[in-house]
Amino acid sequence: MEAGILTIGALAPILVVLAFILPLLGIFIKRKIFFHAYAVVVTALIAAATTYNLIVVWREGPQLYAFGGWPPPLGISYEVDALGAVLGALTAWVMLFIAIYSRWYMDKETGIPYYYTLLLGLEAGLIGCIYTGDVFNLFVMLEVLSISAYGLVGFHRGRAEAVEAAVKYGIIGAAATTVYFIALVFIYGSYGTLNMADLAIKARVMAVATPFSGGYYGNIAVAAALAVALSLWVFTYKSALFPNHFWLPDAHPEAPTPVSAALSGLVVNIGAYAVMRFLYTMFGSNSVLTVAKYPFRDIILWALLILGIVSGLVGALMMIVQEDIKRLLAYSTVSHIGLVFMGLSLGFSTVPLAATQEALTASLYHLINHSVGKALLFMAAGIFIGIAGTRKLDGLAGSGRKAPLATAAFFIGFLQLMGLPPLGGFFSKFLLYSAFMEAGMPIVAVLVVIISAISVLGYAKAMYSVWFRPSAKEFENVTGITLPTAVVLLLAVACVGLGIAAPYLTSALSTTIANSLMSKGVLSYIQAFLKTINYLSPP
Amino acid sequence: MTVSESEVITFIIITLPIYMAAFTLYAVRALKGPTIPDTVLAIDAMTYDLAAFLVVLAIFFRSPILIPTAIVLALWVYALDIYVAKYLESKEMGE
Amino acid sequence: MIDVNAFLFSVLVFSLIMNLGISLYGIFWRPSLVKKIIALTILGDTANVLAIVVGYRAWIAPNRPPIPPVLTTWKPTATDLSKFSSLAVDPLPQALVLTAVVIGLAVTVFLVFLTIQVYRLHGTTDVRKIAKLKG
Amino acid sequence: MADRLVKAVGPAVLAFITYIIFSGSVTPYDLVTATVVAVIVGLLVANLMIHNPRKLLQVQRLGWLIVYAIRYFFIDEVKAHLDVMSRIVRPSMPINPGIVRVPYYVESDYAMTTIANSITNTPGTVVVDLDTERKIFYVHWIDVKALEAERTRKEISEVFERFAKRIFD
Amino acid sequence: MRRAYKYAVLVAMIVSTLALALAVSAGGLGYALPFPAVRNLAYWYLRTTYNPFMPKFTASAPEAVTAIVWDYRGLDTLFETSVFFLAIIASMALMRGIEVKAPKSINLSKYGMSAIVKTVTKITVAIILAASASIALHGQLTPGGGFQGGATAAVAPLVIIVIFSLYFAVSSGIKKKSMLTLRTLGLLGIGVTSFAVIVAGLILGKAAYVFQNQPKEAAPIGFPSHILGVPMGGTLLFFNIFEFLAVAAGFTIVFLLLSVPEESVRKVLEGGEGHD
Amino acid sequence: MAVPAGLDWVLVIIGEIMIAVGVISDLIAAIGLLRFPNFYVRLHAATIGTIWGAFVPLIGAALVAAGADFLGRYRWFMAGGAVITAVLILILGPAGSHALARAAHRSKAAVVQPKVVDHLEEDSRAPSPKEEGGEESEAEVKEGGEP
Amino acid sequence: MISPETLVFGVLAALGLISMVATFMAVMERDLLKAVLFSAVQSTAYAFMFYILMAPDILLVYVPVAVGLYPAVILFLIKKTERFEGGEEE
Incomplete structure (x- = not known):
């Protein structure tokens, strides 16, 4: 066994170091094009590296990088399994498009070096959150992600709403991450370790002592339940699940448009991903949380299911009444995250494993569809806003006719999220539906359809405004939107691709889930960990 | 003849409750106010005494390594004094 | 018979938990943004103390306190090392708290700047008034 | 610059003494770092501190x-x-x-x-x-x-x- | 009336705390007191932080906390520093375009606080800087380290800003740009140090890890562990120095930005920029 | 490095006396801080807390550390740190209370009451006579200042 | 004779109660300047706790941050905004 794959370990640190240089360069270099080019090059490199990681992980199973050469519980390790690799590649690619799009959007703004520093910091946070194999490192990466997000939301400092949304997002977000820290204190206090794989072992096998972290302290079931319950707050907050969604409709629209795309498309994924890690990898179906005496896991999952349903409904309903296109898209995010959480909460001990796997596959598939689609929609909306000079749906009326290609992409994005058959959204929703049917929950399955049906109204409203509605005033002919149009068209092609490749993708993602979250996957996750320990331990 | 450990330790144990009483009284004054300078003055005195007592306690814990804490405490409380004074007497903090 | 040490230590732990509750109240229910930030700093601090409390260890004898996790000899013998590991407190929570303190500081500093900006734009830091201004 | 160097002597000596006393040890490592620190600190605060360096002597x-x-x-x-x-x-x-x-x-x-x-x-x-x-x-x-x-x-x-x-x- | 209510709540909280503690300790729950033994993981940290008997499995720093912060869990600390950095950058983005220039013909002694405080500050700045440098440079031996030392050193610029006025600070070289440069250089130093061993490994063709410090069984290259007979913990010394610079500069940037007079900020903001 | 035999006890005893003085001064200063009627009078109590309550025990602890063998090799580190801290407190403490007192007086945050006389108030209220000697103002004081 | 262990734990308990009172006052106080200073009292109590719990490193980080920096930053903030929660004095 070699030292581990360098692109896994060095990715996030290099990214953040590359971000560090930008403000210094900003003192000396005044040409904006340099920073645009810099950001695009860096994100492109990251995209290539994550894709390489995906290929390696796909072929050889979970990969672990132990920082500093210390065996995992002693040192921090990045552990990438199929799920992490898929999400990492998704993040990096969407981020590349966002960086290219920023070239157009940010050109007239001041403070470009700061913007790109924060954007690269955001990407470092995202990649780190996905790749990390250590719960405390997850906390740090969440903070990297959050602070960049707060900064980017408040980037339009002249807009009162933007700054206020950033403050609201920031204060409650900081409280939530602190509560996650308390959860970590409980975890360390009773398990004596912070490594995810180590926790996975200890939560399952009641009397095992891994080489560097033996013993338990106190009642581990209660501690784990408390820790999971506390940490769920921050994860649901980051992904804006129902009671914690209040910040999203304010914060996402007020951010600069490329950032809205990143927040809605990528940041919300982190919460769902972390919940999967906590409830499947670490405290999974055969762990201490499911033993007959303490059925905590089922309670938590039921709560998540209900919150997911409510979130889907609330998001879909609120979409209808919005007058602001970016706000409408933000509520659509709430709705879709509800669907994702419904999928990932179908892991009760009573449900057959096949159904769980199918639901998780649907969840992951939907996450991908939503990321691509929502990034597309925000960026396309940015083009129309640039044409019309307003975010109000009334003001946007007919603006799409000035940019027909962008409008076409915009429509594809909406159809994707709506779930129209040839596109990806349909397949993921259908998969979710059938998973619930299989699990014997027809009512929930019908609710998936209802949520989709309600949200159609909101989408139709936006589409109608942009293209069909006669415009109140004559827009000037716009130039210079070639680049953003190209970006949204590429994303539209990706949407179509996600739909066309559905049969292949479904089986591939199903394998991904099986290889990372189901018991076989968890086993290989743990084995990679134990292998590293054996390799690195002192003689 | 070397210095007996237990004698020194016993002495410090006797001072501990007296010190804690003083600390509590300072805290009472700090929380009671009534004006801002009163509170700051109480925090000030409390922290300088704490800095001194941390050094004494380091002997009690037999860990001389704990010392650098005292200087940091003293310095930053001075900075706090200065900030509050500046707040009270001037219009802008930077002028 | 009540163990006095246990009682005193529990007083510490429960007052910390009370502090958590009070500061959460401050974050959610006090109207002023500044007050929210103050409560946020208290929340972070309290979490940090809790972590350190978790890392503390019992005294091996009534007058033999634990020592900080710093080895004081540069040429240790095996005895020194085993004495050190039998007396020193847990260093890991301290490292975690160090990280958490700095992170809390960073977030607070940025929130302060945001709050100043809110005041510049709205003329108040009271969330109720801001909500009214927004209509 | 020469003026600054002369002025830097006082603060540098002060910094050196402080550093050594605060470190409480005189290993070669301490002496080397103390000298470096003293020179840097002296140059940094020279203009702030001393008006008439001869008085020090x-x-x-x-x-x-x-x-x-x-x-x-x-x-x-x-x-x-x-x-x-x-x-x-x-x-x-x-x-x-x-x-x-x-x-x-x-x-x-x-x-x-x-x-x-x-x-x-x-x-x-x-x-x-x-x-x-x-x-x-x-x-x-x-x-x-x-x-x-x-x-x-x-x-x-x-x-x-x-x-x-x-x-x- | 409200006041009485407030104090009643306070008293109730104190009483309930005492009662809960009494209940727990009377119930004989084992959690009430700390455990006599330290956790296994912590035991390993204490054993390996400075252990001449295991030369291939030690961090070579007697200070376990600094060793964990920069060696065992160095990645956390790198990102922790970047959180602080990103916060500063986000703040600077909020305050972009706002420069403080000392007015040309200005009598600096008119600003600031009383002459006594100014003189005292003059004397103590050197002492403060020297003591903080000692804290940082002995971070691998005694409690302290880069952040601690940097935060202590930051007292000096901060009291200068407050006591002598911002204009004095700016005119004597405590500027946003120079501090940002210092901060970035410090962070780059941290980055370079964390990648130093792996770059060496790639050149020499040997296995190495990111954030590696001492040579390991599986990765046989690393930093020297002693300097002039004193344990320096390999990379820890460099990390501490760079972090010292970065933190002191970072604190100073925060205060420079905060102490900008409100009028000049408003002037820039009213220059008008809003965006949809 | 060791202290000559016999001297260590002397150092320890002196140090302990100083620590004892410090702790008692702390207590009295705290009582004074509680009992005194206004901010300016409390400043004096706080001075006790700073000089005898902090400076003296710091020096005392340094002496004890220098004498106490059982503290190991780092005791010189402790003595040095304590001395530097003491010196800093000696310099910074009065500057801090002066700054605070001046700010309190200027901002009228704390009232000088009870008082015998307040020359500062008089001088800051009256437009200060610029180039005149101390004798002039002396006369004013006699008129209005007598209790 | 009380054992040293009990005495030290007693100090911890007292510090816990002091910090609780200070926190309560800080959160309830309408004058934000006073609230900041109360939170400084609480920070001092916590700093002492860190010391007794044998965490000198944390104390060295915590004191600059919580006793020095937070009050200072918030003082600057209050200076630039408003001093009383819920508008100027009643």
Whole structure:
């Protein structure tokens, strides 16, 4: 066994170091094009590296990088399994498009070096959150992600709403991450370790002592339940699940448009991903949380299911009444995250494993569809806003006719999220539906359809405004939107691709889930960990 | 003849409750106010005494390594004094 | 018979938990943004103390306190090392708290700047008034 | 630059001494780092700190400083502390406070600061404000015994001033 | 009335705390007191932080906390520093375009606080800087380290800003740009140090890890562990120095930005920029 | 490095006396801080807390550390740190209370009450006579200042 | 004779109660300047706790941050905004 794959370990640190240089360069270099080019090059490199990681992980199973050469519980390790690799590649690619799009959007703004520093910091946070194999490192990466997000939301400092949304997002977000820290204190206090794989072992096998972290302290079931319950707050907050969604409709629209795309498309994924890690990898179906005496896991999952349903409904309903296109898209995010959480909460001990796997596959598939689609929609909306000079749906009326290609992409994005058959959204929703049917929950399955049906109204409203509605005033002919149009068209092609490749993708993602979250996957996750320990331990 | 450990330790144990009483009284004054300078003055005195007592306690814990804490405490409380004074007497903090 | 040490230590732990509750109240229910930030700093601090409390260890004898996790000899013998590991407190929570303190500081500093900006734009830091201004 | 180097000597020596005392050890590592730190700190704060570097070389000033320190800590401080402490513990708590003018006649900032700090450090008198143009301290005095400028100076600050003049002026 | 209510709540909280503690300790729950033994993981940290008997499995720093912060869990600390950095950058983005220039013909002594405080500051700045440098440079031996030392050193610029006025600070070289440069250089130094061993490994063709410090069984290259007979913990010394610079500069930037007079900020903001 | 035999006890005893003085001064200063009627008078109590309550025990602890063998090789580190801290407190403490007192007086945050006389108030209220000697103002004081 | 262990734990308990009172006052106080100073009292109590719990490193980080920096930053903030929670004085 070699030292581990360098692109896994060095990715996030290099990214953040590359971000560090930008403000210094900003003192000396005044040409904006340099920073645009810099950001695009860096994100492109990251995209290539994550894709390489995906290929390696796909072929050889979970990969672990132990920082500093210390065996995992002693040192921090990045552990990438199929799920992490898929999400990492998704993040990096969407981020590349966002960086290219920023070239157009940010050109007239001041403070470009700061913007790109924060954007690269955001990407470092995202990649780190996905790749990390250590719960405390997850906390740090969440903070990297959050602070960049707060900064980017408040980037339009002249807009009162933007700054206020950033403050609201920031204060409650900081409280939530602190509560996650308390959860970590409980975890360390009773398990004596912070490594995810180590926790996975200890939560399952009641009397095992891994080489560097033996013993338990106190009642581990209660501690784990408390820790999971506390940490769920921050994860649901980051992904804006129902009671914690209040910040999203304010914060996402007020951010600069490329950032809205990143927040809605990528940041919300982190919460769902972390919940999967906590409830499947670490405290999974055969762990201490499911033993007959303490059925905590089922309670938590039921709560998540209900919150997911409510979130889907609330998001879909609120979409209808919005007058602001970016706000409408933000509520659509709430709705879709509800669907994702419904999928990932179908892991009760009573449900057959096949159904769980199918639901998780649907969840992951939907996450991908939503990321691509929502990034597309925000960026396309940015083009129309640039044409019309307003975010109000009334003001946007007919603006799409000035940019027909962008409008076409915009429509594809909406159809994707709506779930129209040839596109990806349909397949993921259908998969979710059938998973619930299989699990014997027809009512929930019908609710998936209802949520989709309600949200159609909101989408139709936006589409109608942009293209069909006669415009109140004559827009000037716009130039210079070639680049953003190209970006949204590429994303539209990706949407179509996600739909066309559905049969292949479904089986591939199903394998991904099986290889990372189901018991076989968890086993290989743990084995990679134990292998590293054996390799690195002192003689 | 070397210095007996237990004698020194016993002495410090006797001072501990007296010190804690003083600390509590300072805290009472700090929380009671009534004006801002009163509170700051109480925090000030409390922290300088704490800095001194941390050094004494380091002997009690037999860990001389704990010392650098005292200087940091003293310095930053001075900075706090200065900030509050500046707040009270001037219009802008930077002028 | 009540163990006095246990009682005193529990007083510490429960007052910390009370502090958590009070500061959460401050974050959610006090109207002023500044007050929210103050409560946020208290929340972070309290979490940090809790972590350190978790890392503390019992005294091996009534007058033999634990020592900080710093080895004081540069040429240790095996005895020194085993004495050190039998007396020193847990260093890991301290490292975690160090990280958490700095992170809390960073977030607070940025929130302060945001709050100043809110005041510049709205003329108040009271969330109720801001909500009214927004209509 | 040369001027700056000369000025840097004082702070550098101060920084070196502080560093070594604070580290409490004199291994080669300490000496090397102390020298580096002292040079950097000296250059950084040179212009801030020293106005007349030659004064540093006059050893008798240091001697006066030591004499002054001994006298101050063993006579003035003890008297003042006991006085105020007795006021605190006496149930009647006899206080007679007021803010009086105390003039001073030294030139340099350091001497003035020494006097002011000495006054403040003795309980019973605190410098509340000062007027550098008219050379007056406004001293809060726990037991006002005199009001005229010269008499207050005699009661409060004459000793300090005598020494401060020798040390710094 | 409200006041009485407030104090009633306070008293109730104190009483309930005492009662809960009493209940727990009377119930004899084992959690009430700390455990006599330290956790296994912590035991390993204590054993390996400075252990001449295991030369291939030690961090070579007697200070376990600094060793964990920069060696065992160095990645956390790198990102922790970047959180602080990103916060500063986000703040600078909020304050972009706002420069403080000392007015040309200005009598600096008119600003600031009383002469006594100014003189005292002059004397103490050197002491503060030296003591903080000692805290940082002995971070691998005694409690302290880069962040601690940097935060202590930051007292100096901060009191200068507050006591002598912002204009004095700016005119004597405490500027946003120079501090940002210092901060970035410090962070780059941290980055370079963390990648130093792996770059060496790639050149020499040997296995190495990111954030590696001492040589390991599986990765046989690393930093020297002693300097002039004193344990320096390999990379820890460099990390501490760079972090010292970065933190001191970072604190100073925060205060420079905060102490900008409100009028000049408003002037820039009213220059008008809003965006949809 | 060791202290000569016999001297260590002397150092320890002196140090302990100083620590004892410090702790008692702390307590009295705290009582004074509670009992005194206004901010300016409390400043004096706080001075006790700073000089005898902090400076003296710091020096005392340094002496004890220098004498106490059982503290190991780092005791010189402790003594040095304590001395530097003591010196800093000696310099910074009065500057801090002066700054605070001045700010309190200027901002009228704390009232000088009870008082015998407040020359500062008089001088800041009256437009200060610029180039005149101390004698002039002396006369004013006699008129209005007598209790 | 009380054992040293009990005495030290007693100090911890007292510090816990002091910090609780200070926190309560800080959160309830309408004058934000006072609230900041109360939170400084609480920070001092916590700093002492860190010391007794044998975490000098944390104390060295915590004191600059919580005793020095937070009050300072918030003082600057209050100076630039408003001093009383819910508008100027009642």
